[in-house]
Amino acid sequence: MTKTAPAVAARGLTKAYGPVRAVDGVAFTVERGAAIAVLGPNGAGKSTIIHLILGLLTPDRGTVTVLGRTPERAMRAGLLGAMPQEGDLVARLSVRELIGFVRRTYPAPMPLDEVLRIAGLTGVAGRRANRLSGGQAQRVRFALALAGDPDLVVLDEPTAALDVESRRELWTAIRAYVSRGKSVIFSTHYLQEADENADRVLVIAGGRVVADDSAEEIKRLAVGRTVSVDIGNGLAEAVTALPGVIAAQRRGDRVHLRSRDADATVLALARLGAVRNLEVTSGGLEEAFLALTHPEKGVAG
Numbered sequence: 001m002t003k004t005a006p007a008v009a010a011r012g013l014t015k016a017y018g019p020v021r022a023v024d025g026v027a028f029t030v031e032r033g034a035a036i037a038v039l040g041p042n043g044a045g046k047s048t049i050i051h052l053i054l055g056l057l058t059p060d061r062g063t064v065t066v067l068g069r070t071p072e073r074a075m076r077a078g079l080l081g082a083m084p085q086e087g088d089l090v091a092r093l094s095v096r097e098l099i100g101f102v103r104r105t106y107p108a109p110m111p112l113d114e115v116l117r118i119a120g121l122t123g124v125a126g127r128r129a130n131r132l133s134g135g136q137a138q139r140v141r142f143a144l145a146l147a148g149d150p151d152l153v154v155l156d157e158p159t160a161a162l163d164v165e166s167r168r169e170l171w172t173a174i175r176a177y178v179s180r181g182k183s184v185i186f187s188t189h190y191l192q193e194a195d196e197n198a199d200r201v202l203v204i205a206g207g208r209v210v211a212d213d214s215a216e217e218i219k220r221l222a223v224g225r226t227v228s229v230d231i232g233n234g235l236a237e238a239v240t241a242l243p244g245v246i247a248a249q250r251r252g253d254r255v256h257l258r259s260r261d262a263d264a265t266v267l268a269l270a271r272l273g274a275v276r277n278l279e280v281t282s283g284g285l286e287e288a289f290l291a292l293t294h295p296e297k298g299v300a301g
């Protein structure tokens, strides 16, 4: 069964820190061989979702499986790779020694030369970790995630704090890994990064999935418009099914509908008698993203 299980299956995932519901009923599936972006602004719940997938946090409710196993089992078997967040690499060891050392902790590690090749580190394999550029050091961290020859690698904002060139090199490495039929989940604040590197994009806001689609479809959100209107409780469900609506976000009494056909959506709202403070706004991908994740900020247009 586990041979055909998806890379990740999350169902009803919920996690609170005291009164803060960081993740609130999140469900998604990651097929094998897919690259998935978890996209959202600060505080959306991305890190919490990543930590739940890695088994570093236990959900209050719901389940998450990795390759048909608990995250702990997948991690122990070397099937699930994680990139260490910041933190210094062991300065006295060479890149080759450091990766070699970590490889030996796994039951069926990836061949060392292959790790170096995928991570783009062959040319600096003999160099000490403290003689590396920021971008090279980050690729060493990625190499450490590959050491156990995992089927899934989970990366929490892998390119944060990297310059443009280092970002490009890290993505080249990550794509080399995915091209072997492996899966990647990464979190990011950057729409462009999700667009360029992900097959599917989960847009997270307020601990919920507000959009889950191909990067192509998420981009189409950008050409749509946002229809915002105040509604009563009775209509909350109905408005999400109106013509043109591709995503909906509710904040208190106000609902923000991303629509690929705003005219049809407005007409349908009018038929329902829901026109209080009706507003239609438009904008590009960035605005679409803000509308989905920060509706209170509004959008230009």
Ligand SMILES: Nc1ncnc2c1ncn2[C@@H]1O[C@H](COP(=O)(O)OP(=O)(O)OP(=O)(O)O)[C@@H](O)[C@H]1O
Pocket: 017, 018, 020, 021, 022, 023, 040, 041, 042, 043, 044, 045, 046, 047, 048, 049
């Ligand atoms: N250890 C914690 N204790 C209390 N609240 C927390 C803790 N960790 C996260 N939170 C809160 O949970 C919510 C989700 O945080 P999380 O770090 O998952 O978001 P994020 O999308 O990864 O944000 P960022 O992009 O800034 O890293 C936020 O409101 C955050 O303040």
